Amino acid sequence: MTKIEMDTRPDFLVVGSTKAGTTTLQRYLGMHPEIYMHPRDLHFFSVDNRYRRGSDWYRAQFSEGAAYTAVGEKSPTYSWDERAPDRIYDYDRDVKLVWILREPIARAHSHYWQMVWSGGEYMSFEQCFYHKRHCIQRSVYADQVERYLALWPAEQMYFLTFENMISDPLATMNGLFDFLGVPSRDALRDEVHARKATEYPRYPWINYPFVVTGSHGRVAQAIRSRALRLTTTRKKTKVDPGLRAEMEAFFAPHNQRLNELVGVTYRY
Secondary structure, eight states, rough: OOOOOTTOSHHHEEEETTTSHHHHHHHHHHHHHHHOOSOOOOOOTTHHHHTTTOOHHHHHHHGGGTTSEEEEOOHHHHHOOOTTHHHHHOOOOOOOEEEEEEOHHHHHHHHHHHHHHTTSSSSHHHHHHHHTHHHHHHHHHHHHHHHHHHOOOOGGGEEEHHHHHHHHHHHHHHHHHHHHHHHOOOOOOSSSOOOOOOOOEEEEGHHHHHHTTTOOSSSHHHHHHHHHHHEEEEEEOOOHHHOOOOHHHHHHHHHHHHHHHOOOOOOO
């Protein structure tokens, strides 16, 4: 069975979550012979200047998927961008939605380091928690999922976890393959995992003057990046036990709500 060449719109979207294993998931999906997985994050429904390019432009990005049973793309920004659910629904209310989630504190911590490296964060992780910065808010999955449940039935979504994908990738992916309508696999290659960061900046506050002055030029960012790299350590900082206890208390009711919504459980 193949798709009609004139309609190569995606059958499914991996909508998130950021720093929850979406790149590894994308690679596993792309290994299946009946799935065309777009190689890039298009962010079509979450970035205005891309959305303005129109649906014809978006559909054209999947022209190579005409010979496949299932066609998809992965853009983690869809999970938290408040405009994305309505835009996706207007485009194709029949599209399937795939979520991969990760234990909220671990995801937030990983996201924090990504933001430090990219220049978007200058606070400590503890300060980010107390100020409820982006890396914290994006681990409140229930709020994100509820926006989609207002438009789609739960049966049109599939939820998997980073932890299950790492511990038992074959069973986890075969469950998703069944949801997508493609045959299960007997084995998966195990070299698809995304490269982990091995160095961590000691002084995130180096980013502060660049953030507050909006210095995003090439020279300014090269200076910022160089300064961070000169002050790195290979030892990843662990979440302080006292802070972890506070974070667990914060996330517990949100995790309970997520469980009530879609059955995904994270308990402390």
